[in-house]
Amino acid sequence: MRYSGLKVITQGLFGNKGWTPAWRNPAPKADYDAIIIGGGGHGLATAFYLAKNHGLTNIAVLEKSHIGSGNIGRNTTIVRANYFLPGNSEFYSHSLKLWEGMEAELNYNVMHSQRGLINLFHSDGQRDAFVRRGNAMINQGDDAILLDRDGVREHLPYLDFEQTRFPIYGGLLHPRGGSARHDAVAWGYARGADQRGVDLIQNCEVTGIDVENGVVRGVQTTRGAIRAKKVGIIVAGRSSQVAAMAGMRLPIESHILQAFVTEGLKPVINHVVSFGMGHFYISQSDKGGLVFGGDLDFYASYASRGNLPMVEHVMEAGMTLMPMIGRAKVLRSWGGIMDMTPDGSPIIDKTHIDGLFIDAGWNYGGFKAVPASGWCMAHLMATGESHEVARRFKLNRFATGHLLDEEGTGAQHNLH
Amino acid sequence: MRINCPLCGPRDRREFHYYGAEDFLHRPAEGAAPEAWDNHLHQRDNPAGITKDLWYHETGCSSWLLITRNTVTHEIHSAELVADRKVPTP
Numbered sequence: 001m002r003y004s005g006l007k008v009i010t011q012g013l014f015g016n017k018g019w020t021p022a023w024r025n026p027a028p029k030a031d032y033d034a035i036i037i038g039g040g041g042h043g044l045a046t047a048f049y050l051a052k053n054h055g056l057t058n059i060a061v062l063e064k065s066h067i068g069s070g071n072i073g074r075n076t077t078i079v080r081a082n083y084f085l086p087g088n089s090e091f092y093s094h095s096l097k098l099w100e101g102m103e104a105e106l107n108y109n110v111m112h113s114q115r116g117l118i119n120l121f122h123s124d125g126q127r128d129a130f131v132r133r134g135n136a137m138i139n140q141g142d143d144a145i146l147l148d149r150d151g152v153r154e155h156l157p158y159l160d161f162e163q164t165r166f167p168i169y170g171g172l173l174h175p176r177g178g179s180a181r182h183d184a185v186a187w188g189y190a191r192g193a194d195q196r197g198v199d200l201i202q203n204c205e206v207t208g209i210d211v212e213n214g215v216v217r218g219v220q221t222t223r224g225a226i227r228a229k230k231v232g233i234i235v236a237g238r239s240s241q242v243a244a245m246a247g248m249r250l251p252i253e254s255h256i257l258q259a260f261v262t263e264g265l266k267p268v269i270n271h272v273v274s275f276g277m278g279h280f281y282i283s284q285s286d287k288g289g290l291v292f293g294g295d296l297d298f299y300a301s302y303a304s305r306g307n308l309p310m311v312e313h314v315m316e317a318g319m320t321l322m323p324m325i326g327r328a329k330v331l332r333s334w335g336g337i338m339d340m341t342p343d344g345s346p347i348i349d350k351t352h353i354d355g356l357f358i359d360a361g362w363n364y365g366g367f368k369a370v371p372a373s374g375w376c377m378a379h380l381m382a383t384g385e386s387h388e389v390a391r392r393f394k395l396n397r398f399a400t401g402h403l404l405d406e407e408g409t410g411a412q413h414n415l416h
Numbered sequence: 417m418r419i420n421c422p423l424c425g426p427r428d429r430r431e432f433h434y435y436g437a438e439d440f441l442h443r444p445a446e447g448a449a450p451e452a453w454d455n456h457l458h459q460r461d462n463p464a465g466i467t468k469d470l471w472y473h474e475t476g477c478s479s480w481l482l483i484t485r486n487t488v489t490h491e492i493h494s495a496e497l498v499a500d501r502k503v504p505t506p
């Protein structure tokens with residue numbers, strides 16, 4: 001069914017009885033051309049582009065829980081292309097362009113809102129670094145505007161500019177940055193893939209990967225064995241466990257990242273604001289809730305909930321930056337398991353096993369990457385070659401020394 | 417989360433700084449192959465369950481601790497002083 005404004009009106013007039021499920025609920029077949037392990041944003045986008053760009057439709061996405069149950073439904077939805085290093089810069093630039101066409105491409109309202117992202121700076125040295133980053137963004141063809149303190153004041157009059165710890169010197173505005181509705185992105189890609197013949201198989205956990213003489217043959221699942229010529233591991237925080245099924249050890253450590261949302265309020269925060277020095281960022285959802293978060297809890301963890309010290313730290317940083325939010329009541333907090341790499345950049349690559357591919361290591365920045373990751377992983381699985389904007393996301397780059405350490409924090413998984 | 421430091425007793429998690437997996441203790445010998453350094457610095461078992469990792473008692477006794485804990489439940493099983501470990505002499 002094609003969605004449109006007219007459909008919404010006519011369905012509304014007739015009691016909304018004509019809507020049909022957005023995707024089928026098929027039983028797994030015995031054999032596929034390709035299997036995607038993981039029905040998160042990246043897995044679904046990969047399936048969609050395998051079908052759409054490469055005409056591969058005999059594909060299954062195997063999801064151990066339900067579509068949208070992982071990080072794709074837990075993130076704070078910032079979409080941006082403000083990367084700096086060659087390798088990251090062109091990839092996220094490509095991704096943002098795909099975001100800009102996503103709703104038309106999927107015929108799905110993902111509520112992508114380019115409301116502008118402002119990264120604050122608090123010293124002369126940080127200003128220099130932001131000028132450099134802004135220039136890199138402009139060279140890549142994306143947009144960046146340096147704001148001085150008065151410039152920031154025009155956009156964000158409610159900040160505490162004179163706070164003693166980190167007085168605000170200015171900010172880097174990325175006008176095309178913004179946010180989107182996370183679940184809708186999963187649902188939109190799921191529906192688009194299903195319409196092109198992809199089987200989305202939920203409640204189907206992969207428990208083993210079958211390899212014979214260095215060639216992948218298929219997977220074992222809680223719903224039986226399924227054969228496939230190609231298999232893609234796209235399971236975010238669970239990457240190490242699934243890769244271990246094929247005897248692989250990954251450059252990944254899983255960490256917990258928390259997020260928070262308040263009760264719905266009238267519009268008060270129009271941008272996405274990030275306060276790096278305080279490890280705090282915030283935006284307001286279309287429903288009115290203030291959505292905010294901070295840094296990792298900092299120790300390796302698979303608990304989908306965080307600890308109190310980070311809750312306290314995030315609240316303190318928020319109150320330092322914008323005391324007005326102190327009156328809002330926090331409704332919920334939650335955590336997601338992040339696949340942290342030692343350089344903070346992702347992996348989209350083949351493995352040493354023929355036909356087995358991996359897309360992982362998204363750290364806490366994988367939401368904005370969903371369309372380009374799907375695009376490039378599909379390209380890799382279909383053609384066997386890395387897509388040109390993802391050619392540096394190699395699995396062995398840590399051994400060869402070709403790291404992509406965007407923040408320059410060194411080889412420690414939790415520092416990125 | 418509380419950590420039972422062998423020197424200071426049970427202390428709040430905030431006093432400790434997490435460094436990383438036990439792998440950081442096994443520093444390759446000088447001149448080791450690049451793969452050995454890759455394993456030391458980057459590649460991880462990353463278990464969902466019992467793990468051993470390094471923590472620094474930053475605002476306590478400044479000891480490095482090797483902690484055995486559960487990454488799913490956040491339960492801490494034991495903490496030993498890295499300095500007390502008997503490192504085999506090559």
Ligand SMILES: Cc1cc2nc3c(=O)[nH]c(=O)nc-3n(C[C@H](O)[C@H](O)[C@H](O)COP(=O)(O)OP(=O)(O)OC[C@H]3O[C@@H](n4cnc5c(N)ncnc54)[C@H](O)[C@@H]3O)c2cc1C
Nearest residue numbers: 038040041042064070071072075076078206336366367368
């Ligand atoms: C609190 C928080 C805030 C974030 N904020 C942002 C942000 O503002 N901007 C941004 O760009 N990114 C953000 N991220 C990061 C982003 O959410 C992730 O990088 C991204 O969603 C990961 O890719 P995914 O969607 O494919 O993962 P997931 O949705 O986690 O998908 C992986 C799927 O694999 C499934 N799976 C695992 N093991 C198996 C198995 N054995 N068999 C079958 N299926 C399996 C899981 O059930 C899961 O559904 C944030 C993350 C969190 C937690």
Ligand SMILES: [Zn+2]
Nearest residue numbers: 421424476477
């Ligand atoms: Zn101590």
